[in-house]
Amino acid sequence: MSQAATISNQTKRWQEMDAAHHIHPFTTHKDLAQSGARVITKAKGVYLYDSEGKRLIDGMAGLWCVQVGYGREELAEAGYKALKELPYYNTFFQTTHPYVAELSQKLADVTPKGIERFFFANSGSEGNDSAIKIIRYFWNLQGKPDKKIIIARNKAYHGVTLGAASLSGLTSMHPQADLPLPGFVHIACPYWYGEGGDMTPEAFGLKTAKALEEKILELGADNVAAFVAEPIQGAGGLIFPPKGYWAEIQAICKKYDVLLHLDEVICGFGRTGNWFGADTLGIEPDMMNMAKGLSSGYQPIAAVGLGKRVGDVIFNSDQEWSHGFTYSGHPVAAAVALANIELIQKEKLVEKAGGEIGAHFQKRLAELNDHPLVGETRGVGLLGAIELVKNKKTRERFAEDMNVGMQCRIHCFANGLVMRAIGDTMVLSPPLVVSISEIDEIFDLARRCIDLTARDLGIS
């Protein structure tokens, strides 16, 4: 969007440097060069401030990650202490340090029962690529080298590295890099509102779960290594599985001896009102990936957690595991992640997201259902989605090129709210420290911006 005409020379200088030399993720650079990047200079609590002094309430916790809010001294202190004592050492070649040992113990305490060993990476994408290598290595050690195909879902988001992007089912990510790689297959996702037609949500959920069994039978169970999925799909548009979906998926994985790798990068660390999406949805994964809320985004760190079955096979092998990053278990990142989890525990943020704070958020979200532009709202804990539609009854969407969601997002930015648009699905995922009055501010602004969008469309 274009900025106000009168912006400071300092902001202009940053925008010029940025436009000339900075390659942005997921950005059309031609458009950005015209509008000039918004420069965010500081943040505190649930608020962001740009270089022109404008305040925004962050309804997205950055990129779904800032669980404890911005500007927390506890995390800054933990990072500073580690930087002074041990700014770097690696965990290769039979070496460790207190920060990564203590973080591993802490993760064993908070992750679902059975997940007990952790490998560290620097991003959710690296976590998933590491998980793919673990899955392949596991089946090789088991003497089943043909069991290699990984099944994921349409609209899944698992990251951008070659493996993670191949897992991802957002097809716009694929052609530029000739993806997916061989050995990655996608099935339907349980997006009832968009694709469920006349079926009930439960029947549609069951049908999309059965699609996993159909695909396994088509490929041959002896060729299928794993099913990879987010408990609730995030960047694909906040897709909540209907009741019964996960029970069916788990039964199918068991029946055909297909590993279940859960991508908890968004759902983890309290987002859904429990520590993990697995807890909220009753899932028992063989292995899982964590990032984002693991450090509240204060440091780049990810963790792949392994259950006993996969972990034992790899840990009992005589082979060296030929994988690991220079910064796996980086002391500063590990120290900050540990302080973050301790803060989440001390402030009972998981209990709040599953209790009165989450309940108030869901109440305010559901109130938007009376709006003529809103076809459905859905959410759990501190996650919420709002479907903007042409026809509430028939669930008919606006034409894609009308960019209704983007229009709404632009109104949000102009009015001081960060709310993301995924197509015409508006999504919210605020910091877990959000207060009742800040939730009210978010939804008052959201309604105003949906009103403005409706006005643009001539609907009221």
Ligand SMILES: *Cc1c(COP(=O)(O)O)cnc(C)c1O
């Ligand atoms: C963000 C995300 C990733 C990728 O994490 P990066 O740190 O951006 O590499 C993977 N999986 C899910 C579910 C995500 O939301």
